[in-house]
Amino acid sequence: MEFEPVTGRLREVRVTTRPTADGRSSVTFRNFVVEMPYSRDLNLNIGALLALETIKSDTYLILEVADYVPVHYGMINMDGSIPKEIRDQVMEEVSKSWRDGNSSEMWIDVFAYPIGYIATPEGFKKGYLPPLPGSPVRILNRESFREFVCARSGVEIGKVIGEDIPLTIDISKAMVYHMGVFAFTGSGKSNLTATLIRRILNHTNAKVVIFDVSMEYSILLLDQLLSQRAEILTTDRYPSTPLDASRRFMRTHVIPEDLERHRENIRRKVEELFASGKIRNLYIPPQGSMGLTFETLLELVRAQIDDKYTAFAQKPLFSLMLRKLDTFMRENKIPKDAPLDDSILSILKDMENEGRNAGLKENSSLFSFISSLRSYINTEVKESEEYDVEKLAIDILDRDESSPRLFILELQNLEESREVVASLLEEVMSRRKRSFSTSPVLFVLDEAQEFIPFDTRQRDKSELSSNAVEKLLRHGRKYHLHALISTQRLAYLNTNVLQQLHTYFISVLPRPYDRQLVSETFGINDTLLDRTLDLEVGQWLLVSFKASLPHDVPVFFSAPNNLEEVRRALEENRSANPVNDK
Numbered sequence: 052m053e054f055e056p057v058t059g060r061l062r063e064v065r066v067t068t069r070p071t072a073d074g075r076s077s078v079t080f081r082n083f084v085v086e087m088p089y090s091r092d093l094n095l096n097i098g099a100l101l102a103l104e105t106i107k108s109d110t111y112l113i114l115e116v117a118d119y120v121p122v123h124y125g126m127i128n129m130d131g132s133i134p135k136e137i138r139d140q141v142m143e144e145v146s147k148s149w150r151d152g153n154s155s156e157m158w159i160d161v162f163a164y165p166i167g168y169i170a171t172p173e174g175f176k177k178g179y180l181p182p183l184p185g186s187p188v189r190i191l192n193r194e195s196f197r198e199f200v201c202a203r204s205g206v207e208i209g210k211v212i213g214e215d216i217p218l219t220i221d222i223s224k225a226m227v228y229h230m231g232v233f234a235f236t237g238s239g240k241s242n243l244t245a246t247l248i249r250r251i252l253n254h255t256n257a258k259v260v261i262f263d264v265s266m267e268y269s270i271l272l273l274d275q276l277l278s279q280r281a282e283i284l285t286t287d288r289y290p291s292t293p294l295d296a297s298r299r300f301m302r303t304h305v306i307p308e309d310l311e312r313h314r315e316n317i318r319r320k321v322e323e324l325f326a327s328g329k330i331r332n333l334y335i336p337p338q339g340s341m342g343l344t345f346e347t348l349l350e351l352v353r354a355q356i357d358d359k360y361t362a363f364a365q366k367p368l369f370s371l372m373l374r375k376l377d378t379f380m381r382e383n384k385i386p387k388d389a390p391l392d393d394s395i396l397s398i399l400k401d402m403e404n405e406g407r408n409a410g411l412k413e414n415s416s417l418f419s420f421i422s423s424l425r426s427y428i429n430t431e432v433k434e435s436e437e438y439d440v441e442k443l444a445i446d447i448l449d450r451d452e453s454s455p456r457l458f459i460l461e462l463q464n465l466e467e468s469r470e471v472v473a474s475l476l477e478e479v480m481s482r483r484k485r486s487f488s489t490s491p492v493l494f495v496l497d498e499a500q501e502f503i504p505f506d507t508r509q510r511d512k513s514e515l516s517s518n519a520v521e522k523l524l525r526h527g528r529k530y531h532l533h534a535l536i537s538t539q540r541l542a543y544l545n546t547n548v549l550q551q552l553h554t555y556f557i558s559v560l561p562r563p564y565d566r567q568l569v570s571e572t573f574g575i576n577d578t579l580l581d582r583t584l585d586l587e588v589g590q591w592l593l594v595s596f597k598a599s600l601p602h603d604v605p606v607f608f609s610a611p612n613n614l615e616e617v618r619r620a621l622e623e624n625r626s627a628n629p630v631n632d633k
Contacts, residue, residue: 052102052111053194054190055094055189058088058188059087059101059187060186061183061186063083064084066080067082069577072564072568084160085161085162086160088159089159095159098605098607099115100191101163101189103183104187106180109171110170112165112179112182113166113169113175114163115164115579115604115605117578118578118579119159121158123157164578164579166605167179201219202600207219208250208611209591209611211606211608212590218608220593220595220600221600222599223254224599225553225599227531228533229524229536229553229554230534230553230556231556232247232538232556233541233555233565236539238558238586239588239610241265241267242610243556243589243591244495245272247535248272248457249275252279258456258492259456260447260475260494263461266304269300270310273320274616274621276324276459277320280453281459282329284331284333284438284443284461285330288332289330297318297322297325300321301318301321309612310614332438333438334439343390343391344388345376345385345391348376348424361416365411368402369417388484393429395428396428406418406421440471440478443458446458448490465511469502469515470512472519473516473518476522480530490531491533494533495536497537499544501513502516502520504544517545520534521547541560541565541569553596553597554595555594557592557593558592559586573594579592586607589610590608592605592607593606
């Protein structure tokens, strides 16, 4: 471990306590105040790492800088009670000292906090040891910072702010443990999300499914749609000819200002997508028209038992039917989500005999129920020619090398989109359970507050989508099904979902509740989270819990401009095929 030449001293340890974001308990943070000698050339930035001597020899406590403030001895007790003439004179002298930069009465107060790691002769380890007040504090140099923070042989996703080194992460591991992108409008959420999707497509064998309600990822990933095996699935109806369809496409999609001068070139590329069949219609069946499963049948039988209008003499027979179904499913190892088929006809025959032995009339509820089930099973279901959710799930899980890797679902109607999210996730998880595979699939939910709100409702389908996404994040990892969610507000999300994310990308979050929620989730000092308010567009704070980085350390970085990659691809293509843009 190597350090910068400057050395500071630990002056003070402060312990602060505040209520948690939900107000139910409190959270405590340690804040360390370090004095550093003042210098305009001091290599110190927010997010820099410090090494502090502890009570154990050759062992250092690692701190992260959350803030720093230049201090002058002459200004410490300066307030309004001092006459103005004296104040002006003192401040003039202080200002002169800053310009000269050689006064021993100046220093920098550095506010840092422990990140849960210690440095030993054997390397970095998780842990904490009490520091020695007044002991030296050193700044880790660039190479030591890189060794501690960046993943070896990782994928570059930007530049560390202040350190001018590439930030590399383990993109596969970050995907496995789920990711979240959280920032206010205009901070570059879609740009970062598109960048991460690019890295995943180019450095892993994962398939990516994007639920796009903003109709923007087809442009943000246009070059990937052209170069990868990909599909755009839309509920909108386009004209039959590629030329007319591309013109309609351009009217319904927002073209970023940076790509405006490539508008005609983009249209021609979209025309290519239509001509090659990469843009197709997704059929959404009417609600309730999906086939019955064994789980649905069990629920229907239970409903008959609970129904107050079912005759008491028939309820024991429905209970017997429920028991027979349970025994049948156990013996034949039939999962609940398996589609209902003619294998239960023998059970229906047995129950008819039981009903007749009990003296039930032909118009009884039991016989009517059995008759309707037999009619459903004996009805031949015609194979639909439309491309629906079931066929989409089959393509997503298809392991053939010729199958698509990138799917963009353009869903304009919110209620319909929630239903699609719920049905597709259920279908994919059900099929993956029946035919296990290690091929990873990443589901991307843009505008996640629309799918996993804190306050769900049955009538607008948000309860359906929220339950499906929560199930994906809770159990998907064991089936190699993963998620990336992006939203403006953490406060509006299902908190059970947030607890499953191990990697957060955070930019400007103006509301204190959102920052406090992240602070409590990862044990990050409030002061460091407040620094996100100063971030510019495209700048992010990466927080990962044993996922994308080798150590759990928050890192500020600048993400690359995704549009530059799109524009570069368009310009290269235009150079190869020169055509005058209209």
